[in-house]
Amino acid sequence: MxxxxxxxxxxxxxxxxxxxxxxxxxxxxxxxxxxLINVGNADIHTGGSVANTGxxxxxxxxxxxxxxxIGNDEFGNMVSxxxxxxxxxxxxxxxxxxxxxxxxxxxxxxxDRIFLHNPGxxxxxxxxxxxxxxxxxxxxxxFGYPPLMKKIYENEGAQLVEIMRSVxxxxxxxxxxxxxxxxxxxxxKADWKKILKKTLPYVDIFVPSVEELMFMLDKEKYKKxxxxxxxxxxxxxxxxxRDIKPLGELCLNMGAGIVLIKCGAAxxxxxxxxxxxVKKSGERLELNPEDWAGRSGFEKSFKPDRVLxxxxxxxxxxxxxxxxxxxxxxxxxxVRYAAATGACCVAAYDALSGIKSFEEIDVxxxxxxxxx
Numbered sequence: 001m002x003x004x005x006x007x008x009x010x011x012x013x014x015x016x017x018x019x020x021x022x023x024x025x026x027x028x029x030x031x032x033x034x035x036l037i038n039v040g041n042a043d044i045h046t047g048g049s050v051a052n053t054g055x056x057x058x059x060x061x062x063x064x065x066x067x068x069x070i071g072n073d074e075f076g077n078m079v080s081x082x083x084x085x086x087x088x089x090x091x092x093x094x095x096x097x098x099x100x101x102x103x104x105x106x107x108x109x110x111x112d113r114i115f116l117h118n119p120g121x122x123x124x125x126x127x128x129x130x131x132x133x134x135x136x137x138x139x140x141x142x143f144g145y146p147p148l149m150k151k152i153y154e155n156e157g158a159q160l161v162e163i164m165r166s167v168x169x170x171x172x173x174x175x176x177x178x179x180x181x182x183x184x185x186x187x188x189k190a191d192w193k194k195i196l197k198k199t200l201p202y203v204d205i206f207v208p209s210v211e212e213l214m215f216m217l218d219k220e221k222y223k224k225x226x227x228x229x230x231x232x233x234x235x236x237x238x239x240x241x242r243d244i245k246p247l248g249e250l251c252l253n254m255g256a257g258i259v260l261i262k263c264g265a266a267x268x269x270x271x272x273x274x275x276x277x278v279k280k281s282g283e284r285l286e287l288n289p290e291d292w293a294g295r296s297g298f299e300k301s302f303k304p305d306r307v308l309x310x311x312x313x314x315x316x317x318x319x320x321x322x323x324x325x326x327x328x329x330x331x332x333x334x335v336r337y338a339a340a341t342g343a344c345c346v347a348a349y350d351a352l353s354g355i356k357s358f359e360e361i362d363v364x365x366x367x368x369x370x371x372x
Contacts, residue, residue: 005064008131011101017042109308262318316345
């Protein structure tokens with residue numbers, strides 16, 4: 001592959017204890033104060049968009065530069081050591097005044113994940129931390145998890161807008177992913193609709209989840225569906241025609257060129273803008289407007305061999321989509337690889353060890369891989 005990519009944004013160390021399947025399915029009856037829950041060995045790996053999406057793209061064959069900010073501490077040493085195994089640590093920024101971000105991931109079978117998270121050095125990441133030389137050579141720049149990076153979302157997302165605008169000026173196509181927003185945090189109180197209105201005109205590929213997107217663009221409907229899904233996953237409640245398609249259209253109207261909305265175990269919805277919207281991705285990405293303009297559809301998820309953890313499934317799906325775009329595939333093929341990679345990912349506790357090559361996926365697809 002000749003086209004290069006840069007993946008920047010949030011990076012952390014994830015600590016995931018292996019939690020066996022519980023007889024009780026309600027989380028409030030599992031995590032009870034004063035009780036002891038026996039768990040297995042802890043899986044310790046890098047997390048965040050830079051590590052999950054960036055390394056997954058590298059595993060899938062993309063030429064990727066990673067740009068994440070870590071502290072000069074033991075967690076930082078762990079992150080650097082893990083990333084170095086993939087020969088991708090040269091772009092990491094060691095900040096003496098910051099701690100390294102970490103998450104404790106509670107992945108209970110049958111229950112959506114719970115994250116205990118410290119943002120660390122991610123909170124100070126800014127446009128000055130971008131790898132300018134690498135961006136000048138890149139066909140694609142991907143940025144992930146603004147809601148977990150304080151300096152990026154404060155002041156109505158001024159830094160996020162500047163990052164995406166400056167990258168566009170350098171000639172690279174831009175891609176943007178988000179993370180779940182806790183309504184009770186400072187990030188949750190930010191005006192995300194206003195931030196997106198300012199940012200999406202500089203975004204060629206937008207890849208949020210339906211829950212994240214609805215929280216940012218339609219809080220009233222988000223609260224309604226959230227209340228309805230007390231004992232179920234949010235994506236089980238969201239309807240394609242009623243809830244998901246309108247969000248995609250709104251993002252296109254705000255300026256995004258291509259929108260991929262992750263809908264959890266159900267699958268993913270995609271829609272694209274007109275020919276001019278596709279063309280604004282730039283010459284380096286080489287998207288064919290005939291293939292990409294005015295397309296939409298819903299790709300159902302493939303049945304995984306097993307489900308151990310959803311950690312990183314969205315990130316690796318995005319990685320497969322972006323890598324497939326870099327490979328010159330058509331939108332339907334890109335979305336299919338994304339859905340298949342997500343199904344591979346959940347079969348492992350971490351984000352990367354379950355990934356299969358596109359060639360392996362093709363073999364499985366040719367044998368009639370069943371969908372959900």
